[in-house]
Amino acid sequence: MGGDDSAGRLVRPFTLTGGRTRPSRADFTLITTLMAVDPPPVRAPRPQPEQLRILRRCARPIAVAELAAHLDLPVSVVVIMLCDLLEAGLITAHPPHPVSARTPDLDLLQKVRDGLGRL
Numbered sequence: 001m002g003g004d005d006s007a008g009r010l011v012r013p014f015t016l017t018g019g020r021t022r023p024s025r026a027d028f029t030l031i032t033t034l035m036a037v038d039p040p041p042v043r044a045p046r047p048q049p050e051q052l053r054i055l056r057r058c059a060r061p062i063a064v065a066e067l068a069a070h071l072d073l074p075v076s077v078v079v080i081m082l083c084d085l086l087e088a089g090l091i092t093a094h095p096p097h098p099v100s101a102r103t104p105d106l107d108l109l110q111k112v113r114d115g116l117g118r119l
Contacts, residue, residue, distance in 0.1 A: 016050050016077055028079045030065040033094045034058045041089040051085055054078070058091055 036058035047055060050071075057067055068078040085091045 028064055031096045032064050033061050035061050035092050037090055044088045044090055
């Protein structure tokens with residue numbers, strides 16, 4: 001039978017969000033890129049332990065989905081904590097770049113292909 005994982009720390013998601021179930025912002029997507037602000041603002045509140053884990057992971061750009069996977073937490077919980085960090089000025093969030101609805105110029109693509117073939 002499976003072993004008891006008593007060595008692992010169990011923290012209920014609602015304790016990480018202060019009981020909140022909805023983020024204060026709706027602009028986070030799974031591919032929003034996050035980055036910790038370095039140095040942090042002088043007047044920023046002291047981060048909680050889980051927020052510190054997020055800030056360490058955000059030392060380099062990381063997507064929301066990737067961060068949630070690293071933390072082994074539901075995306076919804078991570079987004080609520082990210083809202084707090086963003087409002088405190090501890091992280092920056094960059095939305096994904098919109099993809100052009102235009103179809104590629106077939107003539108240009110053929111010229112590029114032909115030019116590469118001549119190399």
